[in-house]
Amino acid sequence: MGSYDAAVKVILSHCRQAALEYFLGLEVVESEIVELPQETASLRRSDFPIRVRTPEGRVFIVLLEVQSRWEQDIPLRLLEYDARYRLKTGLSVLPAILLLTPSGAVVERFEDEGLRYAFRVISLAAMEARDLLRTGNPCLFPFAPLMKGGVELFDEAERALTDSIPAGPDRADLLTGMALLSGLVSKELPQRLLSRRRDIMMESVAYEMIKKEGYDEGMQQGIQQGIQQGIQQGMLADAREMLLEALAERFGPVPHDIEDVITAMESRRQLKELLRSALRVNNIHEFRNLLTSGL
Structure with a gap:
């Protein structure tokens, strides 16, 4: 998993239900990540296979795949996961792709001879950052930089997130995820966030990704002293x-x-x-x- 995919994983670990509701328009009573036993060591895993239950009692699987950029073989990979989860769980599947950057080659249907396969594409670049901020849900604000107007609203989104979420692992992880995702649109934004919130972000299990991407080069002295011990x-x-x-x-x-x-x-x-x-x-x-x- 690349740094950007890992950033989404960290964010969704704290706000999975909010993301399902906002990005897919679902009403969710409960949700949980589904893990299937590996049939063989070569099988690739789906990014986010989520079992969802709605207020009406409907239970199904959301297959949410995260893509930094569009790739031609995405539909077939998604179809492979789709068939596997249908067979293993006996549940219906809602396949969706969370696309982090814009692309002119995006499709929402794959057809080949007798095969027709449809899926959802959530293109963050086509969404308005201001609309996201109006939801008032700071858990989703890390996605704002990748949306329309998101670079301009970056500081506002970061302040709202920091002020709204109590000190602790949730805030640390969300700020770290925000820094990583913002690196897709600007190398300056992650460094700006680090200069303000490094002491908070160092508490996150994802902070190693910040260093791997080079956003914190030359500023790592004393990092270990800032990492808190213990974790839920x-x-x-x-x-x-x-x-x-x-x-x-x-x-x-x-x-x-x-x-x-x-x-x-x-x-x-x-x-x-x-x-x-x-x-x-x-x-x-x-x-x-x-x-x-x-x-």
């Missing part, structure tokens, strides 16, 4: 998943023995150190050696 169990799960996604992005499917060790970890500090290692090692074998040696 739900945030531990996000940290584990981010580490697994970083490994999968660099080296392909994560071997089961490595995945088992990571999913059993209860130390945020160790997970953060392993994330740093995952971004530096040359191959999965080097990472396994670090893992088995206990760093």
Whole structure:
């Protein structure tokens, strides 16, 4: 998973229901990420397979795929995920693509001989940032920079987010996600946000991505002293998943023995150190050696 996809993952870990309602117009009573057992190690995972229940009692799967830019094979990849989740869960599927940057080649239907497949495309570049801010839901404000007028409204959105959400992991993660996403439209915006909120953002499990993108070069002295110890169990799960996604992005499917060790970890500090290692090692074998040696 790239940095921008990881940023969306962090944001949606805090505001999944709000995103489903705003971007897809769904009424959601409850939602949860669905994990299917890997049939083979080569199977690619869907970004956000979400089981949704509506007020009417309807239950179905939303397949939300995040794309930094449009790629020609997206419809077929989405169709593969769609068929797999229908077969494994017995539920209907709403396929959707969250497109982070504008593209002139976007389609919402794939046709080939007897095959016809339709899906939703949520193009952030076609949406108005001001409309998003009017919702008053700061959880979604990290997406504002990618929308129309979002660069101009960046400071307003960031202040509203910071002022509306209490200090803690939620605010740290949302600000960090906002900084990462804003890097798609401006290299100056993430640095501006870092100059104001670095002390908050350093609490986020996604802060390593900020450094990986180079937005915080030359300003890393004392970072470890600013990272708080301890984390809620739900945030531990996000940290584990981010580490697994970083490994999968660099080296392909994560071997089961490595995945088992990571999913059993209860130390945020160790997970953060392993994330740093995952971004530096040359191959999965080097990472396994670090893992088995206990760093």
